[in-house]
Amino acid sequence: MSAVQQTGGGLVSASPSALSSGPFRLVLFALAMGGFAIGTTEFAAMSLVPYFAPALGIDEPTAGHVISAYALGVVVGAPIIAVLAARLARRVLLIGLMTMFAIGNALSAFAPDYGWMMLFRFLSGLPHGAYFGVAALVAADFAPPGRRAQAVSYVMAGLTIATVAGVPVANWLGQIVGWRSGFAVVAVLALVTVALVALFVPRDRAPEGASPLRELGALGSRQVWLTLGAGAIGFGGLFCV
Template identity: 50%
Template sequence: MGAKAQLSSRLTRLSPSQLAQRKPVPRQTEMGRRRRPIAMLALALGGFGIGTTEFVSMGLLNIIADDFGISEAQAGHIVTSYALGVVVGAPLITTLTGRVPRRRLIIILMAAFVIGNAMSVIAQGYGMLLVARFIAGLPHGAYFAVANLIAASMADPGKRGQAIARISLGLATATVIGVPVAQWIGQQLGWNSAYALVAVIGLLSFAGLWHSMPHMTLMPMTRPSTEIGALVNPQVLLSLAAGAIGFGGMFCVYTYISWTMTERAGFPENLMWFVLMVYGIGMVVGNWIGGRFADINVDGAVVGSLVTMVVMLVLFFFGSTVAPLAILLFGLLSVGGGVLTVNMQTRFMDVAGEAQNLAAAMNQSAFNIANAAGAAVGGAVIDAGFNYSYPALAGAALAVGGLVVFVPTMLLRRRHVDRAASSPVMS
């Protein structure tokens, strides 16, 4: 019997579990050139699903409000509930799972994401939906934290910012494709069908991660005590504050964009998907630009993005009654948001020292504190009797607040770096 026939005979006698053992998951240092882009695509697909579920709620709030018979401000709490899940889950999960292998953790987080969105599909009441959205938000921040660190670990030298931007591209692309499609499906088949689409996307990401993600042997394990060190790092805390306040300006407008466009600009409700798509294109462009800036000057990019957001928000206040102009300004606002997302993520990783996992999650915490705060501030403005243009002015004030916090933070770090560089080296 020839060697090939002998091998075939042996394989037929092996059970499926024994066959699986013949193809072990490779280590990070052993993964082939074809496996890396598949793993990165699976990570980005998870970000695509998360971005879709996070943003689509905002475009469906009016439908959800009508279905449950609640006010606009109460509907905004659905967005807030998801954001609070992110804020709680991001630091808690990343702190307690520092010793869990990264491959295993990223797969578990995506499974939890699928479960949370499946619960949103079957929610029968307002209270149950609030709970489901909170649960869906819990793995959000930890997923992006781990995914970005995996991407940075896989990146070629000098390309870390661009690798992180590829993961963020999943989130940005969601605003171009995922959110408009889910919004359309939600309008045609009911709001819960949008969450069903998200659950399916999550399952596809789960399958891709299971198949392609290697053992991340170059990523060191950490202890909770090490991760908690980020919470006493002034640069981490001040960056968190700057991001949470500055990002909030964008969500003052985004949360209530459906009402602004339909009631102030007279834009047809059935074309809201186009408004969200323009916003998404701006996010993709900002993400691409931000990835390049992150490899050149992170702090300068953060300042530039916040200034851009201030200008666009003020202009949106004046132009929100003219539909084409409002859509254009909304898209330009998202460019600033895309640049800010990537560069704040990179900055957290730069200033965190050994507490990389928790610091990477801090960007998601900042983003979703901003989400909750922006929705709350915008809702308060509307409840006070102002029309739907006025949340943009409140948003501009928040973006200015982000600059007020960040600029001294940036200068303080620069002074510290310069002082360390000029200090004599002890022999």
């Protein structure tokens, strides 16, 4: 029997050992690779400010707005994409999000001036939040009920590893090769993720009954707003420090 099987709403485990099976490990690796790419560009961009600021003819405080442009893209993109893409199959959506992310970072690597850099970083941030949301759902659907949190943590590990390995490498490339290489490498990582997702994440169908209006209906729940508020305060404090 295969480790997973398809249902109308997505993918569910067909074996209690699915979390340790070869195919499932490849799925988690593919999803974590996307998190690694996103984490690398999110934090490495800060370390590259001293290098791209003079190249774009701006001072470092102004270059900091480039980081804000990416963050704005994350904030804007996550809810909009979640609503508009509600009827898409998750595998297709993951491929589309990482393709968009790859294009945004590739364009950032060739940005001719400050204005274009701001635009390209904003575009790069749009898929950020939606990717993690969809990747977490895919990982959870794949895992046995008692180990879904563990599966999601494996996906998020890509973001953690990026801060330890990806960011230093991107910073080193920025110093040795040039700041544009840091964004170019992230674009390559995103394309690798696209290939891995296409190869290892099974085809699925769009969630039954999904609609943009139904997605917006969640905003009527006070629990949702409390959760969003707690997350905003926590992450806001983290980045302030």
